[in-house]
Amino acid sequence: xxxxxxxxxxxxxxxxxxxxxxxxxxxxxxxxxxxxxxxxxxxxxxxxxxxxxxxxxxxxxxxxxxxxxxxxxxxxxxxxxxxxxxxxxxxxxxxxxxxxxxxxxxxxxxxxxxxxxxxxxxxxxxxxxxxxxxxxxxxxxxxxxxxxxxxxxxxxxxxxxxxxxxxxxxxxxxxxxxxxxxxxxxxxxxxxxxxxxxxxxxxxxxxxxxxxxxxxxxxxxxxxxxxxxxxxxxxxxxxxxxxxxxxxxxxxxxxxxxxxxxxxxxxxxxxxxxxxxxxxxxxxxxxxxxxxxxxxxxxxxxxxxxxxxxxxxxxxxxxxxxxxxxxxxxxxxxxxxxxxxxxxxxxxxxxxxxxxxxxxxxxxxxxxxxxxxxxxxxxxxxxxxxxxxxxxxxxxxxxxxxxxxxxxxxxxxxxxxxxxxxxxxxxxxxxxxxxxxxxxxxxxxxxxxxxxxxxxxxxxxxxxxxxxxxxxxxxxxxxxxxxxxxxxxxxxxxxxxxxxxxxxxxxxxxxxxxxxxxxxxxxxxxxxxxxxxxxxxxxxxxxxxxxxxxxxxxxxxxxxxxxxxxxxxxxxxxxxxxxxxxxxxxxxxxxxxxxxxxxxxxxxxxxxxxxxxxxxxxxxxxxxxxxxxxxxxxxxxxxxxxxxxxxxxxxxxxxxxxxxxxxxxxxxxxxxxxxxxxxxxxxxxxxxxxxxxxxxxxxxxxxxxxxxxxxxxxxxxxxxxxxxxxxxxxxxxxxxxxxxxxxxxxxxxxxxxxxxxxxxxxxxxxxxxxxxxxxxxxxxxxxxxxxxxxxxxxxxxxxxxxxxxxxx
Ligand SMILES: [Zn+2]
Ligand SMILES: [Zn+2]
Numbered sequence: 082x083x084x085x086x087x088x089x090x091x092x093x094x095x096x097x098x099x100x101x102x103x104x105x106x107x108x109x110x111x112x113x114x115x116x117x118x119x120x121x122x123x124x125x126x127x128x129x130x131x132x133x134x135x136x137x138x139x140x141x142x143x144x145x146x147x148x149x150x151x152x153x154x155x156x157x158x159x160x161x162x163x164x165x166x167x168x169x170x171x172x173x174x175x176x177x178x179x180x181x182x183x184x185x186x187x188x189x190x191x192x193x194x195x196x197x198x199x200x201x202x203x204x205x206x207x208x209x210x211x212x213x214x215x216x217x218x219x220x221x222x223x224x225x226x227x228x229x230x231x232x233x234x235x236x237x238x239x240x241x242x243x244x245x246x247x248x249x250x251x252x253x254x255x256x257x258x259x260x261x262x263x264x265x266x267x268x269x270x271x272x273x274x275x276x277x278x279x280x281x282x283x284x285x286x287x288x289x290x291x292x293x294x295x296x297x298x299x300x301x302x303x304x305x306x307x308x309x310x311x312x313x314x315x316x317x318x319x320x321x322x323x324x325x326x327x328x329x330x331x332x333x334x335x336x337x338x339x340x341x342x343x344x345x346x347x348x349x350x351x352x353x354x355x356x357x358x359x360x361x362x363x364x365x366x367x368x369x370x371x372x373x374x375x376x377x378x379x380x381x382x383x384x385x386x387x388x389x390x391x392x393x394x395x396x397x398x399x400x401x402x403x404x405x406x407x408x409x410x411x412x413x414x415x416x417x418x419x420x421x422x423x424x425x426x427x428x429x430x431x432x433x434x435x436x437x438x439x440x441x442x443x444x445x446x447x448x449x450x451x452x453x454x455x456x457x458x459x460x461x462x463x464x465x466x467x468x469x470x471x472x473x474x475x476x477x478x479x480x481x482x483x484x485x486x487x488x489x490x491x492x493x494x495x496x497x498x499x500x501x502x503x504x505x506x507x508x509x510x511x512x513x514x515x516x517x518x519x520x521x522x523x524x525x526x527x528x529x530x531x532x533x534x535x536x537x538x539x540x541x542x543x544x545x546x547x548x549x550x551x552x553x554x555x556x557x558x559x560x561x562x563x564x565x566x567x568x569x570x571x572x573x574x575x576x577x578x579x580x581x582x583x584x585x586x587x588x589x590x591x592x593x594x595x596x597x598x599x600x601x602x603x604x605x606x607x608x609x610x611x612x613x614x615x616x617x618x619x620x621x622x623x624x625x626x627x628x629x630x631x632x633x634x635x636x637x638x639x640x641x642x643x644x645x646x647x648x649x650x651x652x653x654x655x656x657x658x659x660x661x662x663x664x665x666x667x668x669x670x671x672x673x674x675x676x677x678x679x680x681x682x683x684x685x686x687x688x689x690x691x692x693x694x695x696x697x698x699x700x701x702x703x704x705x706x707x708x709x710x711x712x713x714x715x716x717x718x719x720x721x722x723x724x725x726x727x728x729x730x731x732x733x734x735x736x737x738x739x740x741x742x743x744x745x746x747x748x749x750x751x752x753x754x755x756x757x758x759x760x761x762x763x764x765x766x767x768x769x770x771x772x773x774x775x776x777x778x779x780x781x782x783x784x785x786x787x788x789x790x791x792x793x794x795x796x797x798x799x800x801x802x803x804x805x806x807x808x809x810x811x812x813x814x815x816x817x818x819x820x821x822x823x824x825x826x827x828x829x830x831x832x833x834x835x836x837x838x839x840x841x842x843x844x845x846x847x848x849x850x851x852x853x854x855x856x857x858x859x860x861x862x863x864x865x866x867x868x869x870x871x872x873x874x875x876x877x878x879x880x881x882x883x884x885x886x887x888x889x
Contacts, residue, residue: 086674119609162572213528304493311486330472334440506569
């Protein structure tokens, strides 16, 4: 009987589906495990990034099931939005038709991986029975004043012809298409995520099982800074402006003030003066520059207004400048400039000949320019001698006492812009009435259906605005003629709560049943790409908190443990269609099978790191599976009936060591080192079989090998489990425990050299023989590579510490 992966894989995929093993219900008597891979865009065929993701996820689903957990592993589709719509535009097929075809295709492909989901819970965000709850959610936020419409300078992608949230702008470019983003003043819908800034920041501390870099990225994005806001009077006028600073303790060192070119005071300050023309040119130039260009390192530019402001601490006038490195959107759009303690201000002051006064004493060995560290205050009147924290406190109190300032906390986070001028999204359930203003669509009229149209290409305003039958409606409040909102929602709204809907996906009366959510939440393991570190993960945390405050979500933090996988690269670049370096998983499913592909993804490197694709890698794992197949099927013949010898016992001990290694590796997400442990066990068993294996020992060890292989190469493991006479389904077997007495062994580190240079290291039993050490050394793949075409002249073994291979 030979290993026919095609036949075996189809057989077991059907058996698993029929068995219903992975279809689960809430069961308070069993520990639950909610295992979720970020739901995908159905924008095309399965790629290796998906395979990696679902292989990791499915391994956990199967492993945790064998550990006795009630495992929820659902699958759904992030099916609204630009990728789906752009795919439709390029293919000329309507987004709905296109999306549904893609979903059908991708579901089949995912099933061919042998990855198991509770498909009864499948959801897709473009279905009206899903997006009506987006709309319901919107209305709840609107009711609570957490959704509002406002005119603001927003990010506009000229290519996608829509606005973008701040989070979707990466280095000044559109996160989707890479086009340079421009600013436009538009009236748009926002979610007031800034109301939750403090909680979103504080609760990051609870997320201990998140990668540190993701926690840091969220902290930085929210960007809390404590400081003071105070008023500065413009000399010889009744004008004044506010500045925000995180370093009020350095106020005595303020030698100039800077306004953003957009600051409303600028025009009045220069009006009729000698700097007016120059200022106009400067403002126009700043308006053309992107935020990123303005904040970039390097030469700072500015224009003097000809006016002075009074430093409230010293009472002395300081020149007011306008410079584009100050942004209107952050703080107050005006800063006090303290060149002694801020390098950017130092550079500016040096360039324009402005005074520099140090107000913090740098250490004796300090050789830099601006000193931003801590130290006793100097040249600072009543602050002199105080350290930074104390000085900040004193001056803040002083500003408050004088009635010119207050302590302030400032966030970098801005409200979440959620409206889009695109067709393929969830309509915003608001009606605009000339008499009543913005009126929410009553709940019993939801969903506001996305109308069908053939004219869905982006054109700078929502395509819905061109559909009269959609736009023209009656006002729910007064019954008069009114117009529907024509923008659609950002798809990140859809994905900000889908994981809660999975707990109760068919509920027609509520967004989800709080009791069902209480059983399944939080998500015990969330798996996805690090590109969502700020976007999706921040929005999902925010919406979960809102639903928590409404008494619906049982937890404030949805994702207890987060895993972000690395990218797959080929030829040094990320594998992507546009770079033409894609290896199609479907080809490999056909040629090598799902198990070999899965195993290669597990084996290719640490799951968190980027991994370089090796064209021969899948050949290697396929060969390994072939060896396991032959080992187990051949083992039926030629086994000996005899008493156990110490050598037999050592073989069993090896199997138990593999159980320990694989279990610990899975628990710490080190799948890449679990696979070699199985390869090594399979080699041990092969050798054992050749040397004359004892039936009982061989069968016990083989059984352990199949149990361990079950979450990784499930088809082959199941087939062999059945072939060796088991009547149970392997997927429902209990995960094995290791015998702690049996696994004990003295180990030593064997250093392997080639021509006297250290080329590999491996753990060996402390009592290893010289012959065995030599065999281990020559079997090492690395050593084989170093030997290459050379001839082994001599092997010097000094067990258990050293083997030197002499190659000529
Ligand atoms: Zn774009
Ligand atoms: Zn009305």
